[in-house]
Amino acid sequence: MLGEIIAIGDELTSGRVLNTTSYFAASHLFAAGHEILAMTTIGDEPELIGRTLQRALQRADFIIVTGGLGPTTDDLTNAAVSSALDRPATLYPEILKKIQAYGKSLPAGQRVSLEKLAWLPAGAHALHTEAKTAGYFLVQDGKPIFFLPGVPQEMEDLLLETVITRLAVWEGEEVRQVRQKVYKVVGLAESEINRRLAHLEGRDPRVRIGYYPVFPEVHVSLTVTGATGNEAEAAMQKYDGKMVESLGDCCYGSGGDTLESVVGRLLGDRGQSVAVAESCTGGLIGHALTSIAGSSGYFVGGVVAYSDALKERLLGVNREILLRSGAVSAECARAMAEGMRRVTPVDHALSVTGIAGPGGGSEDKPVGTVYFGLASPEKTQTFLFRFSGDRGQVQAQASQTALDLLRRHLLGLNSLVLIMDAGQSKKNRR
């Protein structure tokens, strides 16, 4: 269906807050098979809200409105809707009861007058069954209009949980159900992912695949529909299997997974620990690992060996290696990882040394050249990658790659790597 998204709030038109909710809605509606005609952002002005809504009704099949539903006086969306669509504000006792029950469970300081949230334009239906967040829908001129909170998390939850399903119901002759899943992919270009999934696209009208690059990863959404919930779930199960198979071991997780949360879970499950020896990433890998609550259970810490002196002094890297092969070499990466394991009792030590740029590159070792070491009880492996991009992008890719090398090692997977030994270079899957 053809949709229109309207975001309301003075904080948006004055440039104080970046509007991410319209983007979120557009990407997920697109993945669910809809097309967005226009995304409009306007301030908290009742007349303009009314006019914008009227115009959208003339040209779109459905409308998503976000913002201005809260309990304070500058939240004017409901009043504007009542006036523009001639639907007098009406008290919904059922909603009021739920809101009041919810309000009582809040700490005293957070209890505000929530009664305003139960006054909605006539004909409105609450979206959240427990009325824990604002949000309703109504049908005007045979078209559904969804009113969602402006708070990104609340808006996103309601969109995924209720709006996409209700829109699917609207669309067909029969009641349709929708299921959606997002796959997280690392180490594969968008074009290669596209190639791998091409055979799943365009054959079955119930299936839609969306691509969302989130540097340095790519996220892929699978949306399936069915005439019933069971049918949708069966289709999801079938295509979920095909997706996982086609994406292969470059897909590290789904939904809310992050690479660092997955690595943390793998380490935790095995009762193993990791330390890092970082040069060109400067602490980024440690930062990623410690962004997860509870990471002290498996992350010991490490050394940011940015200077050669620290590589020698804290990691015991032999000066010979630094003189002969340089700090950016497989030998140095190996020595850093093994040195880290000597410093403290730890199962795995990851090391990174490379040239983030913009300076420091040579013909032999251009900017983006990064060596990795992974020392584990049984062996030490080294890897060479060549990344492109600016300094920040090289660092981000290096950090992500280091974590992925550990993930692959923990899962016993092969790593596609460039190995460089004693001046020789060959591309190899091992």
Added chain:
Amino acid sequence: MLGEIIAIGDELTSGRVLNTTSYFAASHLFAAGHEILAMTTIGDEPELIGRTLQRALQRADFIIVTGGLGPTTDDLTNAAVSSALDRPATLYPEILKKIQAYGKSLPAGQRVSLEKLAWLPAGAHALHTEAKTAGYFLVQDGKPIFFLPGVPQEMEDLLLETVITRLAVWEGEEVRQVRQKVYKVVGLAESEINRRLAHLEGRDPRVRIGYYPVFPEVHVSLTVTGATGNEAEAAMQKYDGKMVESLGDCCYGSGGDTLESVVGRLLGDRGQSVAVAESCTGGLIGHALTSIAGSSGYFVGGVVAYSDALKERLLGVNREILLRSGAVSAECARAMAEGMRRVTPVDHALSVTGIAGPGGGSEDKPVGTVYFGLASPEKTQTFLFRFSGDRGQVQAQASQTALDLLRRHLLGLNSLVLIMDAGQSKKNRR
């Protein structure tokens, strides 16, 4: 003046790319004294582009259009404008000459057919004097319309360099000039900044101040206008001085400065070096410092002493301290910083140890409690801060605060801190 912003691109309406250019434009236009009626995002559809433009002409005083100006076939904005405003596509030989000269300076692989960029709707004027980027303006129904590239950096440069000035010219009876400067503030709440600057607001119609929280910092914009360039510059100079004075030493820089670039410059100027001993920040401070190209000139590296074992082993923190005061204590922060300076010859060592949460807090040391150490040749200082927010926010504030403590030390400034010694706590400016 009342403006409207129109962003064009299928990548925006399909949710593949987050629209940040409209936000950027709104925030800077607002700071320059304009009001944005609506921000609309539509796909690359000529008819819709035309209709959207016509409607904006009816209700706004000026219009900013971004996107769809490029040389490829899916860039349709110019054709849509020609048709909607009845301004036939016209070849501008002067622009073509400049584009071709610029094209020749590009590497062979990057040279595309740029001639399309010289075909503009009749009456268009190029915005970039050297025609290095697409972008033009024209006057329709007495109202200026600005067409800017969709590439954020190019769009932002043209907006700041040409659009804001031309709009100021439009507004008054006489030709007005505008100057704008952005101040970067750390360690002060937005409300406190507001209080400090209140005396500069609302008195002089030529002066406008805007506030932009960029967590954990606040950025403040000063926009001044004058009848001539000289007058605008004189006003800028006068109010710049007042801004700097009012913001005080919490303002660490302006324009493109970041806290890590400022700290790097201060260290570089003094020929001094820094190392870090990070616990709860997990490597974030090292990452921030190494995000600056050339940071190897002053950043040695450090230790991510996440576990107590590494604090002891690599930094020589006495086990007594860990048992008596705990890892989250002023004593431990001091020992970490001093230990780091023993490890390697370095002028300054920064240490951070705290509770990022969500778990691990106690009544005595709630989540957000962070101790800092700064060991320098002449002395070691310790600091205690209590941050609020989630895990990521506590880490971000701790990293930013550590860098700011070093900045203040290098500049000989006082630090507003909570000092806690031997169980006593007092708030003090020292």
